[in-house]
């Protein structure tokens with residue numbers, strides 16, 4: 420069997436034309452929405468009674484990386500129809516898509532729906548690596564067992580890995596702007612340690628300022644290590660490993676915030692070592708992916724238009740979706756929902772509060788009278804779910820969807 424990517428182990432080529440034709444048809448049947456495609460073209464829709472306007476961001480929903488990984492997972496099922504098929508964890512951060520993957524008989528190796536353990540796998544077993552990639556140690560373990568891979572890691576994630584590997588080889592500590600326990604950041608940080616390097620994960624600008632102060636003035640090492648517990652490499656010593664640093668980021672962070680992290684770390688290094696030696700002590704590379712950037716830019720433009728409220732649709736553990744919600748929250752009432760059922764009634768909506776990390780309920784969320792609602796969705800949200808939400812919203816406003824389609 421041919422390979423799709425370099426590596427020691429066998430990587431299965433699934434992109435045969437006969438397979439991909441079948442996959443395309445199945446993926447469309449699961450996730451396509453004619454309504455959403457029509458709205459995407461038009462940009463907005465007004466109900467026949469003129470009371471409700473729905474405006475869509477220009478870019479939303481599935482990104483190229485997610486489309487590719489879903490195609491490959493579906494193709495794997497077709498190439499290995501009778502063989503057990505495993506996946507390391509959620510393929511992307513969308514519960515409905517993961518349900519579909521499970522419904523195809525793919526067994527999860529982690530998470531709340533875990534059905535098998537990596538230790539149980541053996542030679543020839545087929546394992547899907549999700550779009551976020553996986554940690555080097557897990558990959559090596561599977562390689563040693565002789566497993567076959569269906570590697571759906573997004574190319575944009577792999578380009579971050581390339582940077583972090585280079586930092587490690589050059590004895591540069593990677594400061595990674597991201598969430599320490601996000602699959603992608605865990606995979607990225609493992610690239611540093613696999614190459615004898617060190618890393619430190621910072622999530623917020625407050626974290627960054629703390630690190631910057633330490634770079635400039637030093638501080639209490641034990642406090643530092645306690646504060647960032649779980650977010651640095653084994654043996655990391657802030658007194659030693661913050662002298663030559665390179666900034667990288669999880670691909671789905673807020674662009675402006677990542678740039679600010681870079682600026683602050685650069686300024687701290689310059690203050691400590693001087694402008695002349697800056698290049699010996701500091702590197703950075705912007706690794707926000709194009710799809711995340713496009714969705715944030717499109718929402719920024721949408722938010723300049725008059726809107727009464729914003730719906731952000733996507734999985735609650737989706738980082739890029741959370742950032743879209745964060746952008747909305749700063750401007751207007753924003754509801755981050757995973758599906759249409761969260762709009763319980765015109766009075767009650769359940770939605771994700773990312774600051775409290777839990778679902779909350781809001782009353783009287785849907786005003787009566789003339790209303791303009793902005794809609795966007797994260798890179799892991801399929802169009803059929805977006806359609807369900809639009810239908811539900813229109814229904815709660817007392818308009819039949821058939822009327823909308825004729826409009």
Ligand code: SF4
Nearest residue numbers: 482484573670708710
């Ligand atoms: S959000 Fe970006 S990094 Fe993640 S799968 Fe999509 S394109 Fe790739």
